[in-house]
Structures are given as C-alpha cells and as structure tokens.
Amino acid sequence: MQYYERNGLLELEMATEAERMVVAQEENAIVDEQQILQQLKQAAPDAESLGMEVPPPVFRMMEGRIECYTPGKSLRASFPVKQDYSNPMHRMQGGMIAAAIDNTMGPLSLLVTGGAAVTLSMNLDYIRGIAPGKRLFVTASVISRSRTNLIMEALASDERGKMVARSTAQFQVFQMNRR
Template sequence: MAQENHLQEMQKEWDKFSKLVPSMKVPPPAFQELSGEFVSYVRKKELTCTFYIEPRFSNPMGVFQGGFLAAAFDNTFGPLCYLAAGKPTTTLELSVSYIRMVKENQRIRVTARVVARGNQHIYLEAEAFDEEEKLLAKSTTQVLILKIPGAEKQD
C-alpha cells in the first residue's frame, strides 16, 4: 500500500511537469517501447523499473543488444532525475559496464539511486539484474538540471 502511494506521488509530480513543458511525455515513448514498468520508488532517492527483453531487440545470436540495455538504464535514470530535481534534466554522461549476456524473453530489473546532488548536476548509479537475480550490468550517469521558467525546486 505504501509503495502504491509512492508511485501515485510520482505520477502527480510528472503531471505538474507536463503542465510546464507540454511537449514532455511521461513515461517517454522509449520506456513504453521497451515494455517498461515502474516497480518501486523511494522518494527522490531510488527508482526500480522492469523491462521485457523482446527478441526484436536482440542481435542474431539471441542476445539483447547493449544499446537497448543502456536505454533501459537511461529510462530509469530519467524519471528519477525529474523527481529528485523537481525540474527536467538532460543526460551529460552515461557509462555502462556490461557483465553478462542478457537473454531474450525475460523481464530484467533496473534499480537506480541518487549518489549526489548539486545545484546544477545529479550523479546516479544503477544495476540491472535478470530474473534469476544475476547481475547483468552496472551504469553511472551525470545529468544537468535544466532551468525551466515556472519549474520550482520541489522538496
């Protein structure tokens, strides 16, 4: 029940941002294309999402392409950044360390955490796990907090 409230809180925050930036789509089309689902949220600190690994995103050997895994990380970092900053953000740097192959036809779990936040930047890290809880990859990112008229810092 408490987790459901956190997810509802997330949606309310995104609704506020959407009024300030009407062209903003939450969740973004790429999140939907990867069959993303929001699983859990710790206010302004952590977000967990799952993504379904469809064969159409695999290479000829049936392994999920690394760029799509990077997109899964980015699609978890992005919503968490909006919520942590209280404003839209943009990615400055994204690094992925691939640990093992990601097989198709399964749901992977990505958990992102805020490591540090300054006035203009947020630093985050994340890990991706398969259905057997095996670590698949790790990622870090640095984002720039955008200055949008009317978007005030949220506490």
C-alpha cells in the same frame, strides 16, 4: 541487496518478494505504479506545456513498468527482453540495455529535481547477457545532487537477481519555468 563475488564476477543477490515489500515499507518506498506515475506528472507541472511527455515515448515503446520508488533516493523499473532487441548471440543488445538504464534514470531525475535533465555522460559495464523472454530489472539511485548536476548509478539484473550491467551517469538539470 547484497553483492558478492563469484568466478571473478560481481553478483547482485536480490531479496525475495516478501523481503522486498518489508524493505519498501521500511524505506517509505512506493510500489503502486499508478501512484508513482502520478508523482512523476506532479514533479514537474510545467513539463506538459514545455512539450515533455512523462513517461517518455521510448519508455512506453520498450514496455517499461515502474516497480518501486523510494522518494529522493531510487527508482526501480523493469523491461521485457524481446526477440527484436537481440544481438547476433540471441542476447539483449547492449544499446537496448543502455536504453533501459537511461529510461530508468531519466524519470528518477525528474522525480528528484522537479526539472528536465539531459544525460551528459553514461559509463556502462556489461557483466552478462540476458535472453529474450526474460525481464530486465533496473534500479537507479541518486549518488550526488546539486542545483544543476545529478550523478546516478544503476544496476540492471535478470529475474533471478543476477547482475547484467552496471552504470554511472551524469545529468545536467534544467530548472523548469515556475510561475
């Protein structure tokens, strides 16, 4: 991915599908959604006994799809932009964009730490709207990690790779009960 400035806006240039597959192979990324979901469940074996659902119900409600996971580094998910998610200007409402971003960072936090995590703070910059009928792609990446704290960044873009929003977030990590 490359960034460039045009008309005062930061743009995200996405690679073609073939180029993404090459990058995925080079970075040991996993592109099979079922394999990634299995890793999510294995990352925190005690999650179910603690009442956690992986992936969470809101991820499923938003019809999220996991696209790619680079172990320990990043997770890419996508979400349909539904008419029901629209603001008065017929663009995806900002809170729904924030939910899509949080729903991508959350599973990444579980994969990276093997523990439950809660969002302590999230800063979000909206760059452009996205219309219903499109798909929102969110790539979350780990910036910094300690035993109890995780800092992540997420970039949300449309199907053409145009950046829609950018976010940074801090998570508090809770260690799962290990037997």
